[in-house]
Amino acid sequence: MQQQVYHSQSIQAWEQRWFSQQNSSYGLMKQVAWAIAQRLIHIFQQQGVSSIAVCCGQGNNAGDGYLTAKYLSQAGFKVDVYAAPLGISKDLHYAELDARESGLNVFSGFEFKQHYDAYIDALFGIGLNRHLNAEWQSILQHMNTQSGLKIAIDIPSGLQANSGQPLPCAIKADYTFTALGLKAGLFTGQGKEYCGQIHIIDAIPVDDQLKPIAALSPVDICLPKRQAFGHKGSYGHVLIAGGHASMGGAVIMAAEAAFHAGAGKVTVACDAKHHTAILSRAPNIMLCDINALTQDEIRHLIEHVDAVSFGMGLGRDAWASAQFKAWFPLIQQSDLEAVWDADALWFLAEQPECLKAQSYATPHPGEAAKLLGISTQDVEADRLGAIYQLQKKYSGQWVLKGAGSLILEDRLWICTAGNAGMGTGGMGDVLAGMAASLKAQFHEDIHLHEIVTLHALAGDYLARKGMRGLQAQDMAQAVHHVVNLTAE
Structure with a gap:
């Protein structure tokens, strides 16, 4: 079952309806x-925790902290509470x-x-939307x-609940x-750096008015089994x-990823100096000199492949x-599955145009900023808003790359796989090649969020021996591994 993700304001409105x-x-x-205390008792017993400091702020999140402290104390742990002056909440006063x-x-x-063996953060909840002052940053x-x-109770203090951005620092x-429902900031932006293992505390029934803003992309992806009579023409030709x-x-790197993701044929059109x-x-890659192609030859090439x-x-230049x-116009006029990456996005930003339906654009935050005419900081401050703006302005389907990549198809998905070692040159080229390959093979039978997740899982497989020094050119075998591991 898909795990749903909610906006913090939707969670708060849900509470008020309750x-x-x-x-x-x-x-x-x-x-x-x-519920938090019961789960912590098990964790603390496993890890030999006996002394606990609970840090409480001035809102209802602090009330959760006071009561969690009480229940842990009753369970036999040595617990001290460190607190800010009480706010105006009646429930907070009762809890204190x-x-x-x-x-x-x-x-x-x-x-x-x-x-102390453990420190519980109940300073700020999901309503924090301002930069913390110097005093709170110091704390x-x-x-x-x-x-x-x-x-952390509900969300690490200092982390924006929807963007995953620290304001400007946060508890690690x-x-x-996290109470009631998952929040987007736990999974995208810098959220993974601050949240550790995430556990959801279900407490009240979901009502009809609660609408998710996204879902977590599943990692159990099954690709169809290949038929015994298949041949190279059966599995797509990628350009x-x-x-x-x-x-x-x-x-x-894109071409090798396309082959290792299962494409039957791959052709590369590039400057002839790279052919050798x-x-x-x-040697299984077919080649043509991009400089020698006429418009008719480009059109002919496009007509004889399944994805580009x-x-x-x-x-x-x-x-x-x-x-x-x-x-660009020839691809737009074709029925091809089209992946737009890297410098193609730069030119698209210079000459904005709506993309055809079978288009998949894969910007990183800097490229997204160029496409939207805003700063990279603006993109990261509202990643969810940015990807919706991209689709509104350009149509097509979109990936906003980065930690907790966002994927916008008919709905929004968040990829939870992947690791920091993938922050290296060439990883986007691998994704672009994989996307073209899998779309060439399966078309509408595979979704963009599944492709992004397979790419992330390949990165996780490659990082098993360590993230530092991970190289995109080594991804090919990892791609081969995950697309076969997940085959039915």
Whole structure:
């Protein structure tokens, strides 16, 4: 079953609808805290935790912290509470009184009296949308320097719940216990850096008005089994076009990825100076000199393939501009599955045009910023908004790459696979080649979010021996592994 992801405001509205039905807000707070405490008891017993500091802020998130502290204390752990001055919430006052009456020490401020085995963050909840002042930044950084286990209630304090961006810093949690529903910021942007293992605390029934904004892309992807009588013409012909005279590596990696993802045939159109290098690595790749092709020959080539990936290593000079103007309209007029990547997106931004339905664009945040005419910081501050703006402006289907890649087809998906080692040159070229290959083979029977997830899983397979130094040119065998591992 797909895991649904919600906007923080939708979660808050859901809570209010629940309370309007005469359900107790304080009762919900106690229920959430009790569930968190029960899960923490098991984790703490496994990891030898005996002493715990619970850090409480000024909102209802702090109320969860006070009550979690109480329940952990009742379970036999040594628990101290460190707190900011109380806010105006009635439930928060009840929770603080409940904690004190249970015999807990409640210290004012966040100067820890001793070292603790674990630190629970209940400072800010999902409503935080402002940059923290210097005092709060210092408190969060002080908590991060402690050597004990870090636990976040609902979301790591300082992390924006929908974008996954720190404001400007956040608690780096080992575990996050998020209440009621999953929030997008736990999975995209910098969320993975701060959230650790994520556990959801279900507490109230979903109502008809609660609508998800995205789903987590499943990692159990099954590709159809190949038929015994299949041949190279059965599995799609992929065209990789790009490869400026000074940039040949991108088309090589894209073409190799296309073959290793299962394409029956792959043709590369690039500057002829790269042909020898390509054949020395993969003699099964067919080649043509992009400089020698007439418009009629480009049209003929397009008519005889099933998918094209255009833009890798294209460059941005006058030669590249001429190539874009020659290829773009012909691809747009065709029935091909078309992947637009790298420098093709730069030219698309310079000459905006709506893409045809079978188009798959794969920008990183910098390219997305160029396409939208905003800054990279603006894209990262609202990744969900950015990808919707891209589709509204250009049509087609979109991948906003990065940690927790977003994929917008008929709905929004978030990829949870992948690792930091994939932040290296050429990984996008591999994805572009895979996308063209799998679309050439399966067309509408494979979705873009599944392709992105397979690419991420290949990166995870490659990173088993370590993320540092991971190279895109080594991805081919990992791609081969995941597309076969997931075959029915």
